[in-house]
Amino acid sequence: MNAPAGRVDGDVAVYRRQFLNRSETFVRDHLVFLDRWRPTALTSWRQADGLEVPGVPVVEAREGDVRRKVLDRLPQRIAGTHDGRQERRLRSALRRLRPDVVHAHFGTDAAVVAPVARELGIPFVITWHGYDATVHDEVLAQSESGRTLLARREELLRDAAGTIAVSGPIARELERHGATPGSIDVIACGVDTQAVAGTPPPPDGGLLFVGRLVEKKGLGDLLDALSGLAAPPPLTVIGDGPLRARMESRAQAAGLDVRFLGVRGSDEVREQMRAAQAVVIPSRRATNGDCEGLPVVSLEAGACARPVVAYAHSGLVESVLDGTTGLLAQEGDVAGLATAIEKVSQDADLREALGRAGRDHVVRSFDIRVTTARIEAVYDRARS
Known part of the structure; x- marks a missing residue:
């Protein structure tokens, strides 16, 4: 668990937009049980009562409270979309971290962080968990995060350095959305x-x-x-x-x-x-x-x-x-x-x-x- 001293093969920034819902023990366990790769948890905002991840640093890419309050009051055409503002904060955080790989859980989160990683020349990996691959497009279009995913899904599936589906049926859904057959690693969330x-x-x-x-x-x-x-x-x-x-x-x-x-x-x-x-x-x-x-x-x-x-x-x-x-x-x-x-x-x-x-x-x-x-x-x- 957590790459031993002297045996670090790389640094990975694992992105979850909100860190960390108490039901998402699979993200916690992924971070804690990495062996050869050294993880940093990257998030856009951290929950006060969320899951703790022992031994793993958490970097919150967020605006200062004053700046956020000012931008929240401005029209979107001036302040930018919520996802666009997240991208700016993530760009700054990834420039500081310079990980070897960025790994996003859920396609909706990847739609925000992957373009930033690509811009900075950092390969990105995506794990698709279920709803992000199966919810009807017209339903995704009803939220900002869903619209961002719809706009970028094709390039995410094309450009990701690694695409992981948690089951075979989810891999087949991704192929239906344009992923190259045989290009997806089917890896379930494990348990201890x-x-x-x-x-x-x-x-x-x-x-x-x-x-x-x-x-x-x-x-x-x-x-x-x-x-x-x-x-x-x-x-x-x-x-x-x-x-x-x-x-x-x-x-x-x-x-x-x-x-x-x-x-x-x-x-x-x-x-x-x-x-x-x-x-x-x-x-x-x-x-x-x-x-x-x-x-x-x-x-x-x-x-x-x-x-x-x-x-x-x-x-x-x-x-x-x-x-x-x-x-x-x-x-x-x-x-x-x-x-x-x-x-x-x-x-x-x-x-x-x-x-x-x-x-x-x-x-x-x-x-x-x-x-x-x-x-x-x-x-x-x-x-x-």
């Missing part, structure tokens, strides 16, 4: 399997759902599936979002045993996983096109040796091997989801076998050390 012990699922404990309460996470489908069972198992929901009140009302109206815990830290999520029999991930494409890339919670469940019940959606078909590490229903098939939940809930031997295979699969293919080494190989090629 050494920090988690795989244990057999308990005889009781019910189901666990972890995720933002938004349309694509599919909690409504899960509640409908449970409502169709004669004896639905209890469900614990970790996460918050705009649909929480509606989901709580639906669960109560259906007479389901559901606990809504809100947002919880990584340690408590792991505790809840250890207490659960299975993790359910009913993610599906939202009406605006938003899709998952590869839900990290599916990897965390596997690391804990918990079977996953999910829809066969996007990267879940890669993290969950149907019939081997979990059970997959066709996306949107609520009855099929209910059948899979019932099967796992009623068969302790099946739960244990799926969980054991799930841990083996995640350790072999998705451990953070494996995925980070692959990212560093992209950096090596980008600099050469």
